[in-house]
Amino acid sequence: MLKDTYCGDLRPADAGRAVRIAGWVHRRRDHGGLIFIDLRDSRGIVQVVFNPEDAASHAVAHRARTEWVLAVEGVVRARSAETVNPNMATGAVEVVPAAVQVLSEALTPPFYINEPVEVDEQLRLRYRYLDLRRPEVAKVIYLRHEVVRFMREFLYGRGFIEVETPTLIKSTPEGARDFLVPSRMKPGHFFALPQSPQILKQLLMYGGVEKYFQIARCYRDEDTRANRVAEHTQLDLEMSFVGQEDVMALIEELYTGIAQRFRPGALAATPFPRLDYADCMARYGIDRPDLRFGLELVDIADAVRTSQFQVFAGALAAGGEIKAIRIPGKADMTRKEIDELTEVARGGGARGLAYIGFTGAELRSPIAKFLSPEEVAGIRSRTGAEDGDMVVIVADQPAVVAKSLHEVRTELGSRLGLKDAGVLSFAWVTGFPLLEWRPEEERWDATHNPFCGFPESERALLDTDPGRAASYQYDLVCNGAEVGGGSIRINNRSDQERVFGLMGYTKEEQQDRFGVVLDALEYGTPPEGGVGAGIDRLIMTLAGTDNIRDVIAFPKASSGGDPLMGSPTPVDAAQLAELGLRLAEEPSR
RNA sequence: GGCCCCGUGGUGUAGCGGCCUAACAUGCCACCCUGUCAAGGUGGAGAUCGGCGGUUCGAAUCCGCUCGGGGUCGCCA
Numbered sequence: 001m002l003k004d005t006y007c008g009d010l011r012p013a014d015a016g017r018a019v020r021i022a023g024w025v026h027r028r029r030d031h032g033g034l035i036f037i038d039l040r041d042s043r044g045i046v047q048v049v050f051n052p053e054d055a056a057s058h059a060v061a062h063r064a065r066t067e068w069v070l071a072v073e074g075v076v077r078a079r080s081a082e083t084v085n086p087n088m089a090t091g092a093v094e095v096v097p098a099a100v101q102v103l104s105e106a107l108t109p110p111f112y113i114n115e116p117v118e119v120d121e122q123l124r125l126r127y128r129y130l131d132l133r134r135p136e137v138a139k140v141i142y143l144r145h146e147v148v149r150f151m152r153e154f155l156y157g158r159g160f161i162e163v164e165t166p167t168l169i170k171s172t173p174e175g176a177r178d179f180l181v182p183s184r185m186k187p188g189h190f191f192a193l194p195q196s197p198q199i200l201k202q203l204l205m206y207g208g209v210e211k212y213f214q215i216a217r218c219y220r221d222e223d224t225r226a227n228r229v230a231e232h233t234q235l236d237l238e239m240s241f242v243g244q245e246d247v248m249a250l251i252e253e254l255y256t257g258i259a260q261r262f263r264p265g266a267l268a269a270t271p272f273p274r275l276d277y278a279d280c281m282a283r284y285g286i287d288r289p290d291l292r293f294g295l296e297l298v299d300i301a302d303a304v305r306t307s308q309f310q311v312f313a314g315a316l317a318a319g320g321e322i323k324a325i326r327i328p329g330k331a332d333m334t335r336k337e338i339d340e341l342t343e344v345a346r347g348g349g350a351r352g353l354a355y356i357g358f359t360g361a362e363l364r365s366p367i368a369k370f371l372s373p374e375e376v377a378g379i380r381s382r383t384g385a386e387d388g389d390m391v392v393i394v395a396d397q398p399a400v401v402a403k404s405l406h407e408v409r410t411e412l413g414s415r416l417g418l419k420d421a422g423v424l425s426f427a428w429v430t431g432f433p434l435l436e437w438r439p440e441e442e443r444w445d446a447t448h449n450p451f452c453g454f455p456e457s458e459r460a461l462l463d464t465d466p467g468r469a470a471s472y473q474y475d476l477v478c479n480g481a482e483v484g485g486g487s488i489r490i491n492n493r494s495d496q497e498r499v500f501g502l503m504g505y506t507k508e509e510q511q512d513r514f515g516v517v518l519d520a521l522e523y524g525t526p527p528e529g530g531v532g533a534g535i536d537r538l539i540m541t542l543a544g545t546d547n548i549r550d551v552i553a554f555p556k557a558s559s560g561g562d563p564l565m566g567s568p569t570p571v572d573a574a575q576l577a578e579l580g581l582r583l584a585e586e587p588s589r
Numbered sequence: 590g591g592c593c594c595c596g597u598g599g600u601g602u603a604g605c606g607g608c609c610u611a612a613c614a615u616g617c618c619a620c621c622c623u624g625u626c627a628a629g630g631u632g633g634a635g636a637u638c639g640g641c642g643g644u645u646c647g648a649a650u651c652c653g654c655u656c657g658g659g660g661u662c663g664c665c666a
Contacts, residue, residue: 033623047626066616085626094624108617111600115615115627119600122658176665195666222665223590347662448666475666482666532666558659 002071002103008044012092015078021046021095022071022103024133025064026114035061039070039095040114042138046090048072048097060100067106067113067133073099121549125563128554140543141553147258147539148215151235154254160211160237165200167193167217172513176220179230187580193219196532198449199517201238202489205528206520213237215535224558227481227537227548231556235484238530244472244488247529248428251476251484259424262542268292268425272476276431285323285406287432290480291425293418295409297323297402300393303378309370311354315395322395323405326383327412330390331357331364337415344411345394348404354393358385367393410480419479421544426478434458434471435502443504448473450499451517452487453529466502472529478541484533491528493521 003022010019023041035050035058050061064070074097085091111119113133124131131137152162171178171192178192194200196218204212216236224230239247252272259267273291280287283296301322304312312322327333333341338355345353356379357364368376383391392408394401413419434454435444444466446452453472454462461469472488490496496518500510510518539551549555556562570587 027626027628029625029628031623031625031628032621034625035623036625036628038626049624052623080624083624083626088626091626108599112616115600117601117615120596120658123600220665223663225665226660228665485666534666559657563658 003041006043007039007041007046008089010046010076010090010093010095012078014076015093017076018074018098019076019095020071020073021048023069024106024113025066025068025070028061028064028066030062037061037064037070039072040133040135044089045135047085047088047094048074049094050097050100054097057097057100060102064102065106065108067109067130068102069104069106071101071103072097122557122563125549125555125557128564132553137550140539140545140551143262143543144535144539144551147262147542148535150258150261151213151215151254154257155211155213155237158211158250160213161209162214163204163209163212164214165194165197165204165216169194169200176222179219179221182579182581184579195220196234197236198451198532199514201236201530202451202517202528203520205238205240206523206525209238210240210526212239212530216532218532224556224560226546226558227540229536229548229552229556230560232548233535235533235535236530237486237533238528240526240528242488242527242529244430244474244529247486247488247531248474251486251531251533252426252428255426255476255478255483258538258542259426263424266422266424268423273427275427275429277429277433277470278431280429281402284409285402285404287429287475288477288480288482289406289427290410290413290419291427291477292420292423292479293413293416295325295327295412295418297325297405297409298383300324300379300382303382304371304375307371307375309367311352311367312395315397318397320396321398321401322393323401324379324383324391324393325405325409325412326385327390327392327416328386329388330416331359331388333357333390341392341408341411344407345392345404348407349400350394350396350404352394353404353408354395356385356391356393358387358389358391360387424478424541426476426483429475429477430473431470432473432475433467434462434469434473434499435466437467441504444502446499446503447471448485448487450503450514451489451496453490453495462498462502474531476531476533478538481537481541482534483538483541484531486529486531488527488529491521491525493518496521 003020005019005021007021007023021039021041023039026038026040026045029036033052037048037050038045039048050058052058072095074095076093077096079092079094109130110127111123111130113130116134116136132141168181168191171180171190176195178195181191181193183189183191197214197216201212214236216234217231218234219231221230256267256270268291275289277287280289282299285297299321301316304322305316307313315322342353354367355365356368356376358380363376379391385391394404396404432447434447434452436447438445448471454469455472458469473485474487475485476483490499497510500514505513536548536551540546540548543551545551554562554564561568576582
């Protein structure tokens with residue numbers, strides 16, 4: 001080993017020790033006589049002092065430049081009191097070299113490694129190996145490692161075994177678009193990369209594994225977003241002989257542990273609050289609410305049930321809803337703010353955003369003149385509005401009201417500074433419907449996945465009113481993002497066929513797509529369930545970033561390609577021929 | 590696929606019709622300097638303003654197309 005100690009680990013207790021350190025020149029301060037070099041490695045930075053009296057070492061220090069790689073043999077020395085740097089972890093010590101070796105010289109890097117400056121993301125990704133040297137980038141990658149290690153150790157300790165599943169699997173047309181991999185052995189046939197190991201982990205349960213987990217890569221060939229990439233990683237987990245509460249308890253313990261370990265004091269509440277799906281939708285308009293703040297949706301339909309105001313009357317007559325959000329102390333919101341909120345509501349599908357500002361005896365509202373005093377009083381009492389409060393209202397179909405007011409609520413959370421980055425507000429959402437109606441396709445579709453089970457009490461509803469049947473699904477949300485979701489699965493063939501049938505699959509289609517599961521269900525299968533929990537988003541939350549690429553060592557760019565490796569690329573005609581493929585059009589450039 | 594934003598020395602920005610022979614900071618190079626830690630000082634090199642075309646007497650600046658990047662809707666759990 002060229003080094004026996006990490007630069008970043010040196011402390012006053014090491015004073016007097018002979019050490020061998022090695023790392024990158026982070027910064028160099030040349031005083032003509034004395035030269036200071038801050039040497040950086042994976043654990044941190046330490047100052048090395050070169051004195052002209054040691055001519056050989058001093059000459060190396062004089063030549064050395066940023067990002068050169070040096071090995072230093074020397075002695076750790078406590079700094080004198082007036083030269084201690086309290087801003088550095090190693091600031092009370094320095095290394096006095098006896099011998100210095102240049103392991104590698106370096107070009108001037110294309111961007112700053114030693115300063116936390118915003119750099120064009122594509123440039124960072126193209127030189128990701130340099131970007132990874134930046135302490136603030138390395139920190140997040142290290143955090144990710146520590147979190148995953150925590151998960152592994154937690155699960156090992158509870159009897160889970162880690163099993164790998166294939167990444168070349170069978171394509172299924174539903175869900176997201178598959179990444180396809182052509183088969184050379186069977187031209188014209190394709191593998192797909194898994195969107196998740198869902199079926200495979202169920203088969204592991206059927207195979208008697210009982211407690212499985214995997215840090216699993218999942219692929220979806222869909223457009224990216226700031227928090228969405230084509231390949232993401234999830235903690236995939238499945239357990240046999242359990243019910244919903246068992247899985248939730250395990251996951252809650254895991255995430256509580258992670259939060260306490262990596263963000264001490266940030267946890268808003270334990271145990272995690274439970275929200276029933278219907279209640280959650282009613283109060284927040286979304287199944288993954290940000291619970292760091294209130295601003296809940298309030299149903300005010302009863303207060304205006306007989307209103308002459310066309311917008312309200314029309315919405316109710318069409319089977320719609322009227323809901324409001326009370327914004328404390330914001331009756332004096334500027335016209336511009338109101339317009340901007342209205343735009344947000346329109347983005348959610350609403351045709352407008354009505355408002356009433358309760359400013360003492362006067363009302364600040366363009367709709368007040370259409371409402372009776374009793375109706376205004378009803379709105380006020382239902383929302384709990386006090387003088388100085390603003391109430392914003394959307395009247396429309398339930399889905400529109402939910403979506404638009406959710407977006408207004410989220411926007412208000414940001415504008416009013418209610419999204420405290422120092423808080424982790426976890427919650428469970430349960431009681432999801434098993435199925436939802438797809439009007440365009442005129443069929444039922446699984447809310448979660450088609451293997452999701454349901455309580456015995458719901459069975460009759462599958463025949464009479466499938467949309468009302470509740471499921472054994474549970475989602476874990478945190479600060480407005482879904483961090484994980486799972487279910488207790490169906491574990492008998494007839495129920496599974498029943499659900500597939502409702503989803504509009506013929507027997508043949510069922511057998512073709514899900515025959516493995518259906519057949520396996522006839523050979524003795526345990527009640528089982530599990531979760532899939534997104535790791536990238538969890539790390540984003542813990543690290544406080546809103547860019548998913550920050551938490552991935554080698555991410556794809558937003559445009560879907562990899563600026564580092566230059567992929568994707570065209571391939572040789574010979575490669576295509578071998579696969580039995582012909583291009584419909586020549587690749588551009 | 591739609592919409593929005595961005596593209597100026599190595600990096601980050603300013604300039605938004607003639608004062609630009611393109612500015613500032615930092616980095617880079619050289620020299621001076623023995624306790625700094627974003628070291629300091631002096632001097633120097635470095636961009637035809639993503640590309641193409643157009644408008645204009647004149648374009649980094651206006652217009653069109655195009656390429657690249659980011660965000661978002663669609664899509665996606």
